[in-house]
Amino acid sequence: MLDFRTQGYNGYSVKYSPFFDSRIAVASSANFGLVGNxxxxxxxxxxxGIVAxxxxxxxxxxxxxAWSESHENQILAASGDGSIKLFDIALNEFPIQSWQEHAREVFSVHWNLVAKDTFLSxxxxxxxxxxxxTHPTSLTTLPTHSCTYSAQFSPHAPTVLSAVTSDSHLRIFDLRTPASxxxxxxxSIPIHTPPKARPGHAPPVGIPPSEAxxxxxxxxxxxxxxxxxxDRLIRTFDIRAPGAGPIAVLPGHEYAVRKISWSPHLSDILLSASYDMTCRVWTDGSAMGHGKEDGNMMQQDPMVFGGGREMGRMGRHTEFVTGVDWCLFGxxxxxxxxxxxxxxxVWDVRAIMGP
Known part of the structure; x- marks a missing residue:
């Protein structure tokens, strides 16, 4: 395990470069992001080791x-003053572009992984x-009417994007549809809708909505x-059946989950980072099927649904863990x-996974 200290700055987000397996970026804030630079x-x-x-x-x-998907040296930063800045790491310390349209803190930025010529905030x-x-102003504004902590383009379709918000909804947008x-x-999927009951199992427990x-x-x-x-729970959804509720529910974290990331290598594996100071690796159960093990797990914890489970955890952080990202290479x-x-x-998930 390698480590680096961002002295005087508290980390908020970490991202591997899509071009180099040996380069990562970290967005950080003084004074825990409450005030300062x-x-x-x-x-x-x-x-x-890790060097700056x-x-x-x-x-x-x-x-x-968020790293640019089209230029290996360019990278975005989301700022608390409502601005978005684009830096070129081969040039001087000033941003090569800056946009200021948001009225509050920008909490997420994400580059279009398919088209590669747009990004969102x-x-x-x-x-x-x-x-x-290359444009001085935004192309489109999509209202969510709620504090939007996380938004992403789909990695499968250049016009589809998603967001989760403080009103506990998962929203899907498609820019090909009329802007009516x-x-x-x-x-718009309510995240806290309980899963459908399975034959032979008691109905899943409902939970009051809380911020996603x-x-x-x-x-x-x-x-x-x-x-x-x-609410500390990880849920998976299939947007082909938006009314069915979550297809898996993964309990275990003791405080809020701040970041999750699906593996770029395995379809059922995801990582999470939490205010409980741990990172955890999970399977959502899709690679195992649903059988006796699923039933046994539900008897142990009524919140388990879908046969997923925690596979290991890393507890070396000593404060809130706010960012986690997979290396795309190797x-x-x-x-x-x-x-x-x-x-x-920087660590190897396989070193913490149980059998």
Missing amino acids: GRLYILGLTAN EKWFDTQDSLFDT SSWDGTIKIWNP ASNHLTL LTHDWNKYRDSVLATAGV AEGWCASCGWDEKVM
């Missing part, structure tokens, strides 16, 4: 970052905005997403995590 670190993984190749200081906190102001890095009164909204903080698209199943947030286990303990850690 931010710093975007560009870190290199070397034979001598470059960093960019900003006037306000940074909450998320989501904000506490209740909107998602679509951008082209629905503003491209095609689905993070979500991610499955990289192999184009209709499956996972969500998580304040063996399927390497990942990075960051947290409020000023630590960035």
Whole structure:
């Protein structure tokens, strides 16, 4: 396990470069993001450990970052002052572009993985905005009418995007649909709808809605997403059956889940980062089928649904863990995590997984 200290700055987001397996970026904030400036670190993984190749200081906190999918040296930063900045790590410390349209903190940025010529941002102001890095203003604004902690383009379709919000809904937008009164909204799934009861099992327990903080698209199943947030539960949904409720529910974290990420290598594996100071690896149960083991697990914990389970945890962080990301290259286990303990850690998930 490798680690690096972001001294004086608390980590919020960590992302591997899509071009280099030895380069990661960390968005961080002074004073836990409550007040003060931010710093975007560009870190290199070397034979001598993790080294800071470059960093960019900003006037306000940074909450998320996203590498360009079309230019290996360009990277976005989401700021607490409502701005989005684009940096080029081969150039000087100033951003090469900056956009200021959001009225509140920008909490997520995400590059279009398919078209590669657009990116999105989501904000506490209740909107998602679509951008082209060569345009001075946003291309489209999508209202969610709720604090939007996480938004993403689908990795399978260039015009489809998703978001989770403080009102506990998973929203799906399709930019190909008419921009009528629905503003491209095609689905709005209440996250806290209980799963449908299975034959021979008691009805699943309902939980009051709470804020959804993070979500991610499955990289192999184009209709499956996972969500998580304040209620500590990870849920997976199939948007082909939006009224069916979650297809899997994964309990275990002791505090809010701040970040989840599906594996880029295995269709049933996902990672989570939580305020309980742990990162955990899970299977959603889709690779095992649903049989006797599923029933036994439900008897032990009535919140378990879908046959998924925790496969291991990493507990080396000493404060809230806020970011986690998989390496796209090489063996399927390497990942990075960051947290409020000023630590960035690079580690192998396979080392913590049980049998």
